[in-house]
Amino acid sequence: MQHTLVALVENKPGVLTRVASLFQRRSYNIxxxxxxxxxxxxxxxxxxxxxxxxxxxxxxxAYLLKLINIVWVEDITExxxxxxxxxxxxxxxxxxxxxxxxxxxxxxxxxIIDVGNDSLMIEITGSEEKIEGFIDTLKPFGILEMxxxxxxxxxxGANPLGDPRVxxxxxxxxxx
Amino acid sequence: MKKLxxxxxxxxCIVHEGVKQIFGYPGGANLPIFHHxxxxxxDLVLPRHEQSAAHMADGFARVSGQVGVALATxxxxxTNLVTGIATAMLxxxxxxxxxxxxxxxxxxxxxxxEVDVIGITMPITKHNYLVTDVNDLTSTIRExxxxxxxxRPGPVLIDIPKDVQSAVIEWEYDDSPIHLAGYKLxxxxxxxxxxxxxxxxxxxxxxxxxAGHGVLLSGAMQELKDFAEKTMTPVAVTLLGIGCLPASHPxxxxxxxxxxxxxxxxxxxxxxxxxxxxxxxxDRVTGNLKSFAPAAKKIHFEIDRSEINxxxxxxxxxxxxxGESLRQLAPHLEASDRSDWNEHISDLRxxxxxxxxxxxxxxxxxxxxxxxxxSLLADPDCIVVxxxxxxxxxxxxxFTREKPYTxxxxxGLGTMGFGLPxxxxxxxxxPDAEVWCISGDGGFQMTQAELQTLKQEGLxxxxxxxxxxYLGMVRQWQELFFSRNYSxxxxxxxxxxxxxxxxxxxxxxxxxxxxxEAAIRKAQETEGSVVLEFKIERExxxxxxxxxxxxxxxxxxxxxxxx
Numbered sequence: 001m002q003h004t005l006v007a008l009v010e011n012k013p014g015v016l017t018r019v020a021s022l023f024q025r026r027s028y029n030i031x032x033x034x035x036x037x038x039x040x041x042x043x044x045x046x047x048x049x050x051x052x053x054x055x056x057x058x059x060x061x062a063y064l065l066k067l068i069n070i071v072w073v074e075d076i077t078e079x080x081x082x083x084x085x086x087x088x089x090x091x092x093x094x095x096x097x098x099x100x101x102x103x104x105x106x107x108x109x110x111x112i113i114d115v116g117n118d119s120l121m122i123e124i125t126g127s128e129e130k131i132e133g134f135i136d137t138l139k140p141f142g143i144l145e146m147x148x149x150x151x152x153x154x155x156x157g158a159n160p161l162g163d164p165r166v167x168x169x170x171x172x173x174x175x176x
Numbered sequence: 177m178k179k180l181x182x183x184x185x186x187x188x189c190i191v192h193e194g195v196k197q198i199f200g201y202p203g204g205a206n207l208p209i210f211h212h213x214x215x216x217x218x219d220l221v222l223p224r225h226e227q228s229a230a231h232m233a234d235g236f237a238r239v240s241g242q243v244g245v246a247l248a249t250x251x252x253x254x255t256n257l258v259t260g261i262a263t264a265m266l267x268x269x270x271x272x273x274x275x276x277x278x279x280x281x282x283x284x285x286x287x288x289x290e291v292d293v294i295g296i297t298m299p300i301t302k303h304n305y306l307v308t309d310v311n312d313l314t315s316t317i318r319e320x321x322x323x324x325x326x327x328r329p330g331p332v333l334i335d336i337p338k339d340v341q342s343a344v345i346e347w348e349y350d351d352s353p354i355h356l357a358g359y360k361l362x363x364x365x366x367x368x369x370x371x372x373x374x375x376x377x378x379x380x381x382x383x384x385x386x387a388g389h390g391v392l393l394s395g396a397m398q399e400l401k402d403f404a405e406k407t408m409t410p411v412a413v414t415l416l417g418i419g420c421l422p423a424s425h426p427x428x429x430x431x432x433x434x435x436x437x438x439x440x441x442x443x444x445x446x447x448x449x450x451x452x453x454x455x456x457x458x459d460r461v462t463g464n465l466k467s468f469a470p471a472a473k474k475i476h477f478e479i480d481r482s483e484i485n486x487x488x489x490x491x492x493x494x495x496x497x498x499g500e501s502l503r504q505l506a507p508h509l510e511a512s513d514r515s516d517w518n519e520h521i522s523d524l525r526x527x528x529x530x531x532x533x534x535x536x537x538x539x540x541x542x543x544x545x546x547x548x549x550x551s552l553l554a555d556p557d558c559i560v561v562x563x564x565x566x567x568x569x570x571x572x573x574x575f576t577r578e579k580p581y582t583x584x585x586x587x588g589l590g591t592m593g594f595g596l597p598x599x600x601x602x603x604x605x606x607p608d609a610e611v612w613c614i615s616g617d618g619g620f621q622m623t624q625a626e627l628q629t630l631k632q633e634g635l636x637x638x639x640x641x642x643x644x645x646y647l648g649m650v651r652q653w654q655e656l657f658f659s660r661n662y663s664x665x666x667x668x669x670x671x672x673x674x675x676x677x678x679x680x681x682x683x684x685x686x687x688x689x690x691x692x693e694a695a696i697r698k699a700q701e702t703e704g705s706v707v708l709e710f711k712i713e714r715e716x717x718x719x720x721x722x723x724x725x726x727x728x729x730x731x732x733x734x735x736x737x738x739x
Binding site: 063068 | 303358484486
């Protein structure tokens with residue numbers, strides 16, 4: 001099944017290489033990997049989606065924790081959380097299909113961000129399922145180009161990731 | 177505060193770590209480092225190849241318990257270290273490697289002797305660093321030594337561009353506590369875990385301890401002995417665990433796994449509880465996982481969380497330093513007798529002993545005789561360093577080890593050529609000890625240039641070459657599984673006696689069983705290193721053997737009669 005892992009990493013050169021190299025070395029397939037800044041300038045946040053079983057996911061978490069520059073890792077798949085992906089889709093339109101596509105954009109609460117003579121560029125944010133659904137719906141019109149940003153995820157509630165009050169049970173490294 | 181350049185700061189930090197012995201090779205990109213070396217109380221050994229520098233530092237670390245240090249220049253110097261780094265990584269050996277690098281303004285420009293050593297060594301180090309600012313050098317070196325020696329030890333590499341070596345700053349040693357946000361050692365065990373472990377141990381009728389390298393790395397020999405004696409649990413050891421309990425201890429069964437003794441593997445297969453102490457269920461230890469110890473529950477005592485349920489699924493995992501875990505567990509243990517179980521294993525052992533070639537009468541020169549006789553005649557406190565292959569397995573089977581840290585061998589990576597340089601490192605770690613290097617004709621030729629290092633350093637190491645004219649272990653597999661098609665395995669050798677003499681050392685050739693004892697005595701009495709070439713039976717086999725894919729109980733036993 002798909003596992004969503006979230007890691008806090010030190011903002012140092014080569015950290016992403018270490019993570020990517022680990023996946024290759026241990027034969028894990030990455031479905032999605034995103035890196036971004038956080039509220040702390042010294043710390044970046046990596047969200048990884050992998051398709052693997054529970055035992056392998058636990059070991060992957062342990063392998064990631066072994067990397068010196070990784071401060072915290074958690075498999076949040078089973079926890080209350082929100083995950084979002086963003087896609088930009090350029091779809092082919094003609095005078096007769098344009099209105100229909102715009103209607104679909106409304107239904108999916110997507111946004112049109114560029115309009116051409118025979119194309120529309122659409123931005124959509126949401127869960128993986130929602131984006132997959134939207135893309136399937138657009139396919140018959142002809143998708144000219146598409147890019148997805150990758151999944152980012154966050155646990156629900158007030159406690160931030162890595163908070164030892166929640167996670168300091170020996171299941172991971174406790175940030176100091 | 178004093179004005180120092182990067183090279184001097186590096187040496188200051190190394191001295192602060194207590195290092196007195198290093199192994200390294202100079203080159204264009206580490207000239208400042210070598211220039212300033214002579215200002216510091218550190219002894220350098222010059223190997224004949226950087227790979228050997230790495231193995232020397234590794235051998236030094238394994239025998240001394242201290243962090244080993246090896247140096248090389250950029251480019252080919254750094255890439256030559258790679259096999260040695262990987263060897264240290266697979267065997268959790270604490271070594272810090274320093275490589276020179278081209279000037280930081282040239283990084284990425286394919287300059288002369290530039291290679292991305294950080295990229296190359298990322299998967300074979302515990303951690304590595306490129307230092308581009310001389311102000312980061314002190315904290316980096318302190319972190320590197322700390323990471324190398326703590327937790328599950330391992331190699332750390334520091335790459336230092338030439339301009340950083342030359343850059344001068346106002347400096348004083350910073351001994352503030354090391355803070356690594358992402359590096360936390362495992363917390364103490366929980367009471368519940370200890371209780372469940374104690375209960376499982378109490379219930380077990382046929383327990384076996386599998387003791388590995390972790391016991392030695394943790395220094396938990398006493399804790400292991402106390403545990404085994406209190407619960408009367410027999411102890412099987414991994415290749416790297418040899419020495420964690422004296423070979424003569426009645427509860428020490430000996431080596432397990434692919435070339436383990438039959439009774440050891442039989443005991444594991446019959447066990448109802450396996451207690452894995454600082455070992456990682458390597459494929460050479462378990463055989464086919466589907467039929468591995470089918471009746472046994474398993475408790476894994478392990479410092480590295482990522483080893484849990486990797487190869488073998490366990491009922492309980494106690495994560496932490498094995499010595500600490502056993503100390504915490506001790507008060508929960510109940511003394512037990514288990515005499516039926518131990519007697520049963522003794523019976524298995526007696527049955528196996530009858531097949532042992534060392535107990536059979538023959539005049540032919542078999543490797544087993546050679547190692548067995550050296551084991552009897554050598555100083556009991558000697559250090560044995562092996563190469564890789566049949567020689568390694570014969571050494572593990574027949575060279576009895578009573579003390580910890582007296583067998584050095586490349587277990588995980590199985591690096592041919594490891595023996596001689598690692599023996600040199602071991603000798604530097606314990607200069608007063610008798611050192612025996614056991615190798616084959618193949619592996620010895622990979623790093624034989626180090627004979628001259630022995631000469632240059634005036635060292636005494638006794639080097640045994642078991643010469644059968646084949647790459648013996650591969651030939652054994654070809655005989656058993658590839659229809660005796662000896663493709664690529666016949667190997668010729670130089671005249672090893674003359675080779676030793678050419679290096680200013682002593683060479684002896686032994687062709688008869690009756691000559692073994694005199695040769696060993698001669699080697700012990702001779703000043704300087706001695707090469708002993710034993711012309712052994714060409715198609716000698718290492719048995720027992722668990723073929724790849726077979727279960728531990730499906731081992732090929734030793735023949736009951738001589739071949």
